[in-house]
Amino acid sequence: MKKIIAVASALAVLSCGTVFAQNAKKDDSGKVKLEMYYYKQENQEGLKNIVKAFEAENPDISIDMLIIPNDADAAMSARAAQGALPAIMQMQSYSRVKEYAEKGYLVDLSKEQALSKVVPSSLPAVTYNGKQYALPMDFAGIGIIYNKDIFKKYHIKTPATYRDLEKACKTLKSNNIVPFAALLKENWSVGHFITMIHTALLQEKNISPDKFVADMNAGKTSYGVVDTAKLFKIMDFYRANMNDNAAEMGGGEQQQSFAKGESAMMVNGLWAYVDAKKLNPKLNAGFIPFPVYNDEKLNKLYADVDSTFGVSSQSTKEEQAASIKFINWLSTPKAQKLWVSEYKLTNSFKGGDFTSLGGPFDDLMKSVGAKGSLPWAFSQYPSEVFEDACKNGAQQYMMKARSASDVIKTIDAQWQAAAAKK
Amino acid sequence: MVEPKSKTAFYFTIFIIPCVVLYILFFIAPFIKGINISLTNWDGLTPKTPIIMEKAQFESLVLEKLTKKSDRDYVLKIYSLDPEDNSYKRIAVKGLERRKLERIFRKTKYEPAQNKFVGLENYKKVFTGKVDPDFYPRIYSQQKYTATSDLPSAITRKEFEKEVLKNCRTAEERSIIKNAYTFDNEQNAYVLNPEYDSFEITTPLYDIAESEHNSTFDESSLDSFISGVETASLARNKDALAEEVESFISENKLSGESASTVKSTAGSLYTAGELRNTLEKVWVVKRMNMGVTGFTIFFAIFSVIGINLLAFALALALDTGIHGQKVLRSIFFLPNVLSMVIVALIWSLLFVQLLPAVSGVKEWISDPHKTPWLLVLVSVWQGCGYYMIVYLAGLQNIPTEIVEAAKIDGASAVQRFHYITMPMILPAVTISLFLSIANALKSFDLIYAMIGPTGYATGTVPFVMDIYFDAFAKKQAGMATAKAMVLFVAIFVLTGIQLFTMKRKEIEA
Numbered sequence: 033m034k035k036i037i038a039v040a041s042a043l044a045v046l047s048c049g050t051v052f053a054q055n056a057k058k059d060d061s062g063k064v065k066l067e068m069y070y071y072k073q074e075n076q077e078g079l080k081n082i083v084k085a086f087e088a089e090n091p092d093i094s095i096d097m098l099i100i101p102n103d104a105d106a107a108m109s110a111r112a113a114q115g116a117l118p119a120i121m122q123m124q125s126y127s128r129v130k131e132y133a134e135k136g137y138l139v140d141l142s143k144e145q146a147l148s149k150v151v152p153s154s155l156p157a158v159t160y161n162g163k164q165y166a167l168p169m170d171f172a173g174i175g176i177i178y179n180k181d182i183f184k185k186y187h188i189k190t191p192a193t194y195r196d197l198e199k200a201c202k203t204l205k206s207n208n209i210v211p212f213a214a215l216l217k218e219n220w221s222v223g224h225f226i227t228m229i230h231t232a233l234l235q236e237k238n239i240s241p242d243k244f245v246a247d248m249n250a251g252k253t254s255y256g257v258v259d260t261a262k263l264f265k266i267m268d269f270y271r272a273n274m275n276d277n278a279a280e281m282g283g284g285e286q287q288q289s290f291a292k293g294e295s296a297m298m299v300n301g302l303w304a305y306v307d308a309k310k311l312n313p314k315l316n317a318g319f320i321p322f323p324v325y326n327d328e329k330l331n332k333l334y335a336d337v338d339s340t341f342g343v344s345s346q347s348t349k350e351e352q353a354a355s356i357k358f359i360n361w362l363s364t365p366k367a368q369k370l371w372v373s374e375y376k377l378t379n380s381f382k383g384g385d386f387t388s389l390g391g392p393f394d395d396l397m398k399s400v401g402a403k404g405s406l407p408w409a410f411s412q413y414p415s416e417v418f419e420d421a422c423k424n425g426a427q428q429y430m431m432k433a434r435s436a437s438d439v440i441k442t443i444d445a446q447w448q449a450a451a452a453k454k
Numbered sequence: 455m456v457e458p459k460s461k462t463a464f465y466f467t468i469f470i471i472p473c474v475v476l477y478i479l480f481f482i483a484p485f486i487k488g489i490n491i492s493l494t495n496w497d498g499l500t501p502k503t504p505i506i507m508e509k510a511q512f513e514s515l516v517l518e519k520l521t522k523k524s525d526r527d528y529v530l531k532i533y534s535l536d537p538e539d540n541s542y543k544r545i546a547v548k549g550l551e552r553r554k555l556e557r558i559f560r561k562t563k564y565e566p567a568q569n570k571f572v573g574l575e576n577y578k579k580v581f582t583g584k585v586d587p588d589f590y591p592r593i594y595s596q597q598k599y600t601a602t603s604d605l606p607s608a609i610t611r612k613e614f615e616k617e618v619l620k621n622c623r624t625a626e627e628r629s630i631i632k633n634a635y636t637f638d639n640e641q642n643a644y645v646l647n648p649e650y651d652s653f654e655i656t657t658p659l660y661d662i663a664e665s666e667h668n669s670t671f672d673e674s675s676l677d678s679f680i681s682g683v684e685t686a687s688l689a690r691n692k693d694a695l696a697e698e699v700e701s702f703i704s705e706n707k708l709s710g711e712s713a714s715t716v717k718s719t720a721g722s723l724y725t726a727g728e729l730r731n732t733l734e735k736v737w738v739v740k741r742m743n744m745g746v747t748g749f750t751i752f753f754a755i756f757s758v759i760g761i762n763l764l765a766f767a768l769a770l771a772l773d774t775g776i777h778g779q780k781v782l783r784s785i786f787f788l789p790n791v792l793s794m795v796i797v798a799l800i801w802s803l804l805f806v807q808l809l810p811a812v813s814g815v816k817e818w819i820s821d822p823h824k825t826p827w828l829l830v831l832v833s834v835w836q837g838c839g840y841y842m843i844v845y846l847a848g849l850q851n852i853p854t855e856i857v858e859a860a861k862i863d864g865a866s867a868v869q870r871f872h873y874i875t876m877p878m879i880l881p882a883v884t885i886s887l888f889l890s891i892a893n894a895l896k897s898f899d900l901i902y903a904m905i906g907p908t909g910y911a912t913g914t915v916p917f918v919m920d921i922y923f924d925a926f927a928k929k930q931a932g933m934a935t936a937k938a939m940v941l942f943v944a945i946f947v948l949t950g951i952q953l954f955t956m957k958r959k960e961i962e963a
Contacts, residue, residue: 035464043472102906106926109498113931115546136505136543193673195660198653205607217820219907261602268603279820279908280806326673345505346546419927424907431820431911432596433743446928453497453568 064354066095066347069108069118072339073101073283075306078375085370086361093354095120102218105419112137117344119355123166125157125337126411127418132342133160139343139352140165146363154380157337157411166340167359170377173319173335173396173405174224174301177308180316182209182296190318193326194266201273204296212270213295214278215286222430223423225299227410228334229266232324233258234409241409248413249451256440264429264436266324270299271430279431287311301338305392306376319392321399333399336408337380414450421446491935492576498931500568503552503559505544509535512542519562529558576936585933588910589920591748596741601688601734605650605726608643609635621736630732650729655722656680662712675706683720687727695724743913744826750917752826753833754894760834761841761890762883768838769845770875783846790839798903801832819905822912829901829914836900837893841886848882849875884956888949895945898922917941 070079076099083095098118100107105128111117117137123129132138141147142164147155154168176191183190183200186207191197201211215221231241237258247253275281275289287304289295291311298304302319309315321333341362343355361367363381371379378386378393386393399405410418421443428434434442507516512533520526532555533542547555565571579585598617599606609618614635622628635644648654659676679702686694699720703713744752772783789797805818805828819828852875860870898918901909907923909915915923917937925934 103926106922109926109929109931112499113501115501115548115552117546131499135500140539195673202653217906217908261600264600265603268600272604272606276816277806277810277818277820279911280802280817285806326677328673345543348545416927416929419929420923424910424923424927427907428911431908432598433594433741433822433911433913435597436600 062092064093064350066093066120066351066354066358067098067118068095068120068122068358069098069100069111070122071099071101071104071124072122072303073099074303075310075376078306078377081374082367082370085367086358089361090354090357093357095358102220105415112346115346117346119344119347119351120358121342121344122169122339123342124411125166125168125340126408127413127415128411129158129166129340129342130160131415133163133165137345138165139345139356141167141343141356141359144356144360146360149363149382150380151382154337158340166342167362168337168340168380169362169371170303170338170375171335171380172301172303172338172377173321173333173400174228174299174408175319175321175333175335176297176299177290177302177305177317177319177392178297179290179293179295180318182293190320191323192320192328192331194323195326197323198269200296201269205273209293210275210289210295211273211297212275213286213289213298214274214281215283215298215300216271216274216278216427216430217280217282217285219423219427221300222426223410223418224301224334225270226263226267226426227408227413227418227422228322228406229263229324230255230258231334231406231409232322232330232332233263235330235406236325241407241412245409245412248447251448251451254440255443255447256437260436260440262324267426267430291315302392302396303338303377317392319395319399321403329403332403333396333405334408335396335400335405336411338408414447416450417443417447488935489939491932492939493571493573493936494569494932495572495575495930496932496935497568497929498925498934499929500566502566502569503544503547503555504566507542509540509542515564516559516562519564520558521561525558525561528554572932576933577940579933580937580940587745588743588915589746591743591745593740593742596739597734598737598739599730599733601727601730604652605634605646605730605733607651608638608641608645610643611637614644617739618733618737621738623736627732627736630729631736634729649722650726652684652723652726655719655726658715659719662715663709675702680723683723684727687724688731690727690731692724695720741822745913746915746917746920749826749914750895753830753897753914753916754891756827756830757833757837757894757897758887758890760830761837762886764834764838765841765886766845766879766883768842769849772842773846773849783842786842787839789836792836794836794899795903797832797836798900801828801835802904820908820912822914825905825912825914829904832904833894833897833900837890841890844886844889845879845882848879851882852878880956880960884953884960887956888953891952892945892949895941895948 068083070076072079080097083097087094104124108117108121108123112132112135123132129138140163144167146167147164150168154171155164157168158164158166178190182188182204186203186209188200188203189196191200204211234241234244234257239257244253244257248255271278275295281289283304286298286300287308288311290298291308293312298308299322305317305319308317319333321331323331325331341359343352343359345352347355362371368379368381368384371377372384372386372388376389378384378389378396386397410422413422421439425434425439425442429436429439504512516529517526520529532547532551533544535541536543580589583590598613618631619628622631634647634650636647637643638645659680679698682698683695686692686698699717702708703716708716768786772779772786776782792800802819809818810816818824856874857870860874865873896918897916901914901916902919902922905912905914909919918941921934921937921941924937925931
């Protein structure tokens with residue numbers, strides 16, 4: 033008798049284990065539980081408040097939020113392979129959306145009401161095969177966020193040309209201020225930088241970024257088609273004007289250095305301004321394009337649709353319906369206002385009002401309005417080219433572990449390999 | 455055996471069988487799956503069974519290839535036809551459903567382009583050296599200055615004397631460089647003389663009288679003049695230089711004073727060009743990058759030695775019966791309780807903020823000479839507590855009678871250590887070595903949290919971190935899994951040899 037009970041209980045334990053292994057997301061309270069995944073590590077409170085507002089209006093839906101910064105791609109791929117993608121995903125624009133749409137992981141949102149409310153120029157960021165697979169959200173710029181007070185104190189003119197920037201850095205250095213707060217530890221920052229300078233340099237060769245990407249995909253050109261001596265000269269200039277221990281500085285260190293006034297400038301996306309302002313509420317900052325040329329007209333802001341929200345096609349029908357409800361809710365006037373006031377980012381909806389964001393965001397909109405912008409070409413590179421060849425290659429160049437010609441060669445080789453796969 | 459056979463059979467059933475089942479489920483099965491993945495070119499994202507496929511394609515590639523009706527029905531149960539875009543779609547399938555679907559798909563011989571069988575190709579690449587050059591140890595030349603970039607405004611004393619001057623072959627090279635840089639005591643570095651700084655040299659050009667009201671004189675014409683002069687200077691082409699100067703002066707109709715400013719600027723840039731060429735030629739440093747395999751072995755060797763020596767020393771010290779021994783044991787064990795990410799955070803703070811302030815040396819963790827040793831240090835600090843416990847247990851297993859007998863016989867402390875402690879602690883050493891070798895070869899989280907991808911630049915990427923980047927950044931999950939299998943075999947063989955040789959030397963009390 034005892035034997036039978038013992039064996040039976042052992043088997044019961046085993047079977048419970050296998051049942052838990054095949055977890056079912058059945059919620060007994062009747063609520064639909066969604067998982068939202070986001071990657072922006074700055075101002076997380078803002079996004080959480082927005083989600084809370086949605087949950088308050090829709091008590092039958094609850095959203096669990098999950099963040100994995102810096103290596104967003106890794107976590108998402110792993111989940112996709114398990115068939116457990118989060119219902120709502122904040123994704124980088126262009127190639128990330130296209131990659132997932134191509135494999136079928138995203139729901140076609142073309143006919144949703146939210147997508148009819150966005151500005152038409154933001155649609156290419158989420159379009160694959162003529163259909164939209166995500167909702168474009170914030171329009172962000174990458175450039176120089178500079179401390180206006182320090183510039184005023186040393187009578188430095190706001191850099192509009194490369195020469196101005198050289199002059200500004202010399203003045204700052206002679207006054208013991210580090211010109212650029214470094215972010216060399218995080219490879220995405222250097223990846224952004226090299227592609228930003230590269231895209232700007234395409235202008236003087238009269239190659240449009242779209243044509244460049246198309247030619248690279250067809251194997252007709254090389255990443256070194258721009259003036260590479262100039263490209264790497266600017267990278268060396270950037271490195272020479274950073275903190276000495278630049279390779280040890282991550283996001284937190286960069287924010288500290290800039291907010292405390294140890295450095296006068298940060299090359300980063302405008303999203304970084306919000307956290308710096310939290311560290312130093314008295315921060316008086318402006319936003320300018322990184323001047324690559326001495327001709328002011330050619331120095332445009334590197335701005336494009338940055339983050340988007342996609343809905344996983346792998347979740348159940350109720351979860352998909354609830355996720356689409358959230359997407360559509362984001363386009364309501366109330367949610368649009370919350371996005372600006374809470375998350376402190378711009379959005380891509382028509383008639384957006386961003387005056388409340390103040391300062392640097394004003395500069396962003398004015399600069400783009402006056403001079404236009406350079407699109408984020410890196411978003412259209414095949415994802416592994418940007419993730420590995422550009423980000424890691426540029427970082428290794430900055431740390432003097434790789435030569436300039438090697439960086440270009442690796443980007444070319446990886447691009448050809450990626451294009452051949454298609 | 456005193457117990458009846460039926461009881462042993464009972465114990466076998468109740469304890470061994472569940473363990474074997476769990477072992478098969480959670481180790482053997484995923485392992486076999488891993489081998490299967492390593493034989494493909496999977497990119498980590500493409501599923502084996504398509505999520506969406508156009509109707510005609512689906513019918514010809516999948517449905518028509520299935521001969522059994524039950525298979526076709528099962529597939530059509532999972533896939534639904536979307537009339538809007540005329541394609542078959544499915545939502546996520548998990549567990550047994552998924553396996554059945556994949557089994558059916560195997561019969562159709564359909565394979566997506568990024569998830570198809572490639573056999574042993576990945577393994578061949580690893581062993582014949584066709585993976586990234588970062589993988590293997592290599593010696594490379596570090597070009598610390600490129601002539602087309604700005605001259606460094608300051609070079610540290612160590613670099614100037616050991617790397618720049620030492621590499622000068624001729625006296626001429628040495629004099630060119632020495633003339634350009636002057637030692638500044640305050641910064642403890644060699645500072646560039648202003649007459650070589652291209653910014654200082656070109657400043658007068660922006661101030662000449664014509665720049666105010668001449669219409670042809672704009673930023674871009676000045677830009678192209680300067681870059682033309684610099685190109686000619688680097689090419690040591692005096693004729694091209696003169697040509698640039700003449701055409702600039704005549705195009706902009708410059709007056710005598712402005713013309714002479716332009717000529718002297720061009721001359722200074724020409725001189726600076728010689729310095730740039732020389733510095734580029736001379737400032738090349740040969741560096742050794744341990745590569746992924748090299749660093750993994752380095753890390754394993756030194757952290758294992760470090761951890762075991764320190765743990766053994768601590769165990770000896772804390773077995774002597776001193777006051778507060780128990781408290782000290784807890785304190786030394788504490789680092790092991792912390793998660794690797796917290797450990798990384800603590801030590802990062804130390805290396806980035808505290809040590810530079812205290813020692814005056816600015817770069818610790820980002821200096822390629824120091825990084826490997828610092829990582830070993832942190833790993834030893836974190837790991838030694840655990841092995842201290844193992845050694846303590848081993849020490850306490852040494853029977854006191856033998857030790858006392860030796861004391862009575864007049865053996866000194868050193869002799870007792872050498873003839874009693876060392877041989878009898880061998881089982882504990884075996885276990886510690888085994889565990890620490892396996893752990894060191896698998897280390898990832900500490901190094902990823904401390905330095906992330908900068909490891910490629912400092913030559914401190916452990917094997918598992920390389921696998922991680924392969925799978926997720928380079929989108930080569932098949933290759934990453936192949937490397938993981940290679941690592942598994944390496945650990946298996948290494949620890950197997952270690953256990954076998956040491957078990958033979960163990961003696962019982």
